[in-house]
Amino acid sequence: MATTSPPELSLRALNRATLARQLLLCPAPMGAEDAVRHLVGLQAQNTKPPYQALAARLDGFRPEELSGLMERRAAVRTVTMRSTLHTHTADDALALIPLTMPARDREVRMFAKRCPGVDLDALTALVRPFVEERPRTPKEIRAVLLDRWPDADPLALTGLARCLLPLVQATPRGLWERGGQVALTTVDVWLGRGPGAGLVPPARLDDLVPRYLAAFGPASVKDMQTWSGLSRLRDAFARLRPRLLVFRDPHGTELFDLPDAPRPDPDTPAPPRFLPEYDNVLLSHADRTRLVPDVYKARTWKGNQAYRTLLLDGFLAGLWRLEEAVDGPVTVTVQPFAPLGRAARTAVVEEAGRMLGLLGGGRPYDVRFGTVAG
Template identity: 55%
Template sequence: MTKRTGTAAPAALTTRALNRAFLDRQLLLRRTRMSPADAVEHLVGVHAQVPKVPYYALHARLAGFRPEELSDLLASRRTARIALHRSTLHLVTARDCLALRPLLQELQERRFRGSFRKRAEGVDLVRLAEVSRALVEERPLTFSELGTALAEHWPDRDRLTLSMAARALLPLVQVPPRGLWGQGGLARHTTVEQWLGEASGAPSAEALEAMLERYLAAFGPASVRDMQIWCGLTRLREVVDRMRPRLRTFRDDRGGELYDVPDGPLPDPETPAPVRFLPEFDNLFLSHHDRTRVVADDFRDRTWKGNQAFPVFLVDGFIRGVWRIEQERAGAVSVLVVEPFVRVSSAEHEGVEAEGARLLAFAAPGAAHEVRVAGSGR
């Protein structure tokens, strides 16, 4: 844990050292007894574009986690689902919903302009935001419903452009039953103010720096480019330069500069890392520019197809393959199909089977279970 002093060069961290630090901060070296709300806040939000993802993400990280606990948090408005980092849907605590959304407002508007600038030319966006707020605060609406209602005011514009403008301009939360465990529902939205009964604060330099420090505590050590990839904001170099006096610095294997909070854990690189099954879009593999700390370059493309990510599993701390759950015999049997990118050893196979059985007990408690590891010869 060398701290930079004087002109001494910062300590170098190997890929394996970064991996173990990352896993420890992501609660993946060992399951913790942390509450679901505290875990969601520690992780600065959990990716929630797919409703089931937060549940599988917390199952991999928390001891004794029950999905009903997270559903209760969402139904009672102690957590919320809202577009945040990278302008994608995340599940966050109510406190973070209010604190983080203003910091990422510029990102939401920039992403909208990048896709809809020409189609929105001539639209009074201030009025559109006012009309949209009134509509979704009267009752939560899907984006299709909102677009149809807005088209009554702007009949010469397409509904998608109008609804996406509202999404960018307003802090819209996606309300239950969407996102509840074992339940379905259309993606309907209302404002943060209507849902939480409190308005978001104004963005500030201090709040932005606090968000980046929290990122480092949960994802670091990391580069400026890593931070930008995680949240979607740009021009963070000057922000990090202001923070530099209270951060420690390192170098990675390639000579890149990494930043870290002073008390961020750096476990021994040889610390054992258990097998873990993670859902698609887990922030573990979305939150760095250099993802080699968790997935080899040769395997990176095999975790994605187009815009679709696949659920992955970790062996010795690194992504080793993908998985899926299939139902057989009319749902009476749930089969975990594990597809390694390279053959797993006998010792690793035991870990995969044990953790796979735990995953099935969580995902399909009422069915018979089977774990099939492709190419295992077993």
Template identity: 45%
Template sequence: MSAVLGRRALGRALLARQHLIERVDLPVGAVLEHLVGLQAQAAPEPPYLGLLARIDGFRPERLSGSIERREAVRVALQRGTIHLVTAEDCLELRPLVQPVLDRAVRGNWGRQLPGIDYPALAASARKLVEAEPLTFQRLGELLAEEFTGLPAAALAQAARSELTLVQVPPRGVWGRSGPAAHTTAELWLGRTAPAREPSLERMVLRYLAAFGPASAADVQKWCGLTGLAAVLARLAPDLVRFEDEAGRTLYDLPDAPRPSADLAVPVRLVAPFDNLILSHADRTRVLPEEYRPLVMTQNGLVAGTVLVDGLVAGQWWLDQDRVRVRPFAPWGSAVDRQVAAEGRRVLEFAGREGPVEVQAG
């Protein structure tokens, strides 16, 4: 019989692996690699704030420099959403999640492209974006001149699925702005293949290292793929098994950190769209179900969250000159002081001098 891990134990295991109990002093690339990227469709703040919560002494130029040096890129990966990943992970992970993008395009846009020759579309799109980085709007307009009678938006989205398109700077660079213009990863990175053969098994093991213990449903929620129970079954002899309180089987790496459920954990301000909130089918290890509608809106937004005793207990946002905090329930003066300290850390990072405003709970 497998040992049972309760929600607090699962939550603390997750926080330890996400570097949200103790901040680390590691290069940006090492943290991005460990986390298997950061969700980054909102530009530019969330990935920067996500790394600020995890890296001691983190400054925005460390990530901006990685993007400008082409060591990190913004590209559609897990769940078909934009992630900020290392250049190596861009090339290694994209072939693995290709079915996710194919499914989205064929389902949402394919009906608008009857009889389209996808290889021909990809070849045309490649010529266009490798001649000049293009927004999806402009790419669609140019493709529509060749594939007459077909909607530009559908053509651009199909090209996004057929090609590995990365967003080029200044998109995603702190303190700068620019449209989401794209070129191919091959051109931008100067190579066509990763250093090692892409492997679903290795991807799942990396997920467990950053997000475990987890069920097959959790892994599938994180990446958008299906059929991963079979992958976990192949890996099972080298993994340990647990159960959660609902009796679901959880898999984990034998030597991964699993702190005591009673471990005291610090207050943290977690970034909007953070992987912590988006990477499990059962999010209750950190996000109480009653607060989920407050954090994850129907239009796809995910608020920045305040962790108190390892659980989401409020939301926060970086305003023009201040940090605003909204508790979901009263949390007392001791927590207020910790929240204020974390808020001042965000303000110092952002170069702003306003207050940390905590609303009445």
């Protein structure tokens, strides 16, 4: 008996579905905490991207809302997916830190090779009470470790501490328009309700798969592995298969999705969106062509630094930069990858105005167009 091949989703269908899950088709009437939870965290390598990410997605977003969540410790900055820094709700931080430990284990092995003779259990036992007494800077942590292991690689020692312990960045680091150096303590102490308290159990893969699909689907097993930094996820998808829809992409790759998740018409309009550097929507699929045309796939990075990106008609179409003069106007400069028509330029200016209206504090602004990137 012949089997029926799963229906194919075109590139534009995947694009519009992903934009809908990411709240990028139209600004969502959602609070910051609900949005951070729905998106399973925001990439937070730098302090401003989480605010810019929510400004691109939420209707009437106020940066003070996210900042207030962090100040009340309802949201935190911590290392989870791909062993990179994210802003999560407090509950998600407690649940996801243990689950994503395998991604950090790979870094532990790398750093340990550079620190022969350093006992990892002893390092953990030394650092934990030190950072739990009060939040400590990486420089302070490094000094304590070098006192114990003076011949070890200093950066590798602090890398081991970051990976072995469930550390969070204490505020005021990450608060809106309030500076602060990185200071680290454990999530248990910072939130006062860590895994030992039994209040928030570690996340289960079978629970995380639907959340990933709700925010990034339709997606393949490899897509989720790219997003999470975890491996061997095929069994979890197999267990959930009876509850999921199955599609295929134009290359024949099997994609999974939630039955009730939005899959808009491929012709649904997609307004311009200004995304911060390291935005998760561009980092969370093995095959990024649903958002990044092949011709532009190397244009968003230089070395280890990501650029801010512009989406037009749902796809990567340029870069942008922000300049904030002291007591002066805010300037957004857009560098498209191809010439823009009048309608596209008008739409870009309007979206820049919407973003700056949310983040600019009422300051005057200017939108400029640079030369087409060669």
